[in-house]
């Protein structure tokens with residue numbers, strides 16, 4: 001679990017590091033508060049800490065003992081212009097302090113009148129378009145036996161990643177640097193993917209990935225392949241490779257099998273945990289199964305803070321993935337490539353889970369469909385499709401540049 005939190009912290013922090021020092025998040029004391037529930041002033045009461053932050057930041061919440069206190073570590077908030085005394089309700093607790101803790105980290109310490117437990121921790125984007133976020137932490141009094149403090153303040157920071165170099169994210173990339181595209185041929189190794197007769201999805205995708213990579217390289221993009229031979233690469237590692245290569249976009253390539261008649265034509269998927277598309281659910285199960293067979297557990301996490309962070313980061317990434325899917329649909333339309341009736345869909349494909357890299361999965365076709373099979377073995381069709389992907393990347397990149405400059409204003 002710790003490594004996931006660590007990865008989250010890395011990936012969420014990258015875009016922030018790309019900005020100037022002055023772009024550190026700040027607290028708006030007028031919109032922040034500490035509220036106690038109930039009227040019994042003699043006893044510890046449930047407390048709600050609300051912090052209005054100029055933009056969302058990664059954070060961690062935990063308790064320390066002797067005296068009992070709530071610690072919130074932020075990466076990173078500039079507290080320099082705000083005194084804790086400016087926060088409405090600061091006097092509800094024995095003590096409230098905040099400030100820079102160590103390079104890249106700020107800390108808030110709230111002394112408590114007794115043992116508490118974290119009830120909820122939610123960071124939500126404000127819907128006013130200004131890019132701000134509200135962090136709401138609710139803590140409730142518990143019996144001493146139920147109090148779960150960390151060993152000490154340093155142990156809580158021991159597993160944090162060292163700051164990565166400041167070269168990633170849209171904000172930091174120089175405009176003359178080529179866009180980096182992670183190309184992920186599905187399956188491989190002991191996981192052949194869909195099999196129809198002697199045709200194996202893993203091999204067909206590796207072949208197409210090579211052709212696509214060539215087209216993209218010629219168009220001036222830098223390609224980061226997640227696998228280059230017939231070897232098994234776990235889904236999680238595919239995302240790690242993309243992140244390690246500081247990819248701007250991840251494209252996962254598949255040509256799966258579904259019962260005859262269930263699906264035909266190219267489709268593009270972006271991450272959607274709640275997708276109720278039946279075919280997509282079936283495919284997602286199929287994709288994750290090979291990882292489970294390899295001994296990896298992708299059944300998720302019990303870390304609600306990490307989940308909340310993931311969701312929050314995706315609020316920004318998701319529209320960018322969807323935008324790419326739309327550019328790809330129009331590029332494919334222009335070159336006459338046959339698509340599924342509803343070519344763009346959400347699906348809970350684990351490989352699309354990166355909260356920080358826009359990601360799409362392209363089912364180039366379904367090996368179970370005769371026409372799709374013929375297309376996949378038609379060099380002309382593959383060339384059109386690869387070129388459409390390249391031109392969609394170009395249009396998407398222009399759109400991204402516009403979004404970035406708008407968000408800077």
Ligand SMILES: [Zn+2]
Pocket residue numbers: 186187193194201253254255256287
């Ligand atoms: Zn597949």
